[in-house]
Amino acid sequence: MIDDLGASSAAAQGIAQPMTSAEKLRGSDQRIYLSSNGTEVLGFLKVGSKHLYLYDRNGKMVEADPTCALDFFVCDGCQRQGIGRALVAYFLEAEGVEARKVAWDKPTDKSLALLEKWHGLSSFNPQSNKFVVFDQFFE
Numbered sequence: 001m002i003d004d005l006g007a008s009s010a011a012a013q014g015i016a017q018p019m020t021s022a023e024k025l026r027g028s029d030q031r032i033y034l035s036s037n038g039t040e041v042l043g044f045l046k047v048g049s050k051h052l053y054l055y056d057r058n059g060k061m062v063e064a065d066p067t068c069a070l071d072f073f074v075c076d077g078c079q080r081q082g083i084g085r086a087l088v089a090y091f092l093e094a095e096g097v098e099a100r101k102v103a104w105d106k107p108t109d110k111s112l113a114l115l116e117k118w119h120g121l122s123s124f125n126p127q128s129n130k131f132v133v134f135d136q137f138f139e
Contacts, residue, residue: 002032005044009073013108020046020071030070033091035083043074045087047095050131052103056138057125067095068103068131072111084114100136107132 006020025032030048034041050068055061069091074084092099099119104111112132116122121134 001041002044005041005073006071008075009044009071012073012076013106019105020044033087033094035074035087041075043083043087044071045069045091046071047091050103052127052129052131054103054127054131054133054137055125057135062138064103066101066103066133066137067097068105069107070105072104072107079110084111085118088114088118100134100139103137104132106130 002020002022002025003018006018006024009020010016010018020032024030025046028048030046033045033047035043047067047069049065050070051063051065052068053061053063069088072084072087074087088099092102099115099121104115107115112122115134121136123135124132125135127133
């Protein structure tokens, strides 16, 4: 099931290799949050920590090990029904972290729109590692 979800996420993002698989989760500090209707999985959010070099708007480098959203996917027929918002809200509460303090790995435009609408996050300095950390991360 996890391998299938990872493959669906990769296809939706237009990337060749899935970022999420059962094998990649095994033996790592990564966690996966699932949303289901009781019979099928509707979406998932994979999280973990990474050691990152991040740059604020002034070019100041910060070395950090933030909680990272590594893969985020809601099945096509289930989007725009609050599933993604609920997954993010549950993850933030379970991990005890604020959305502004999360590093988001290669978020899609849909993910960025969700973060802006529900968490007021929109302004960020593009990072060379493709992670998005919003300006409020550095506060």
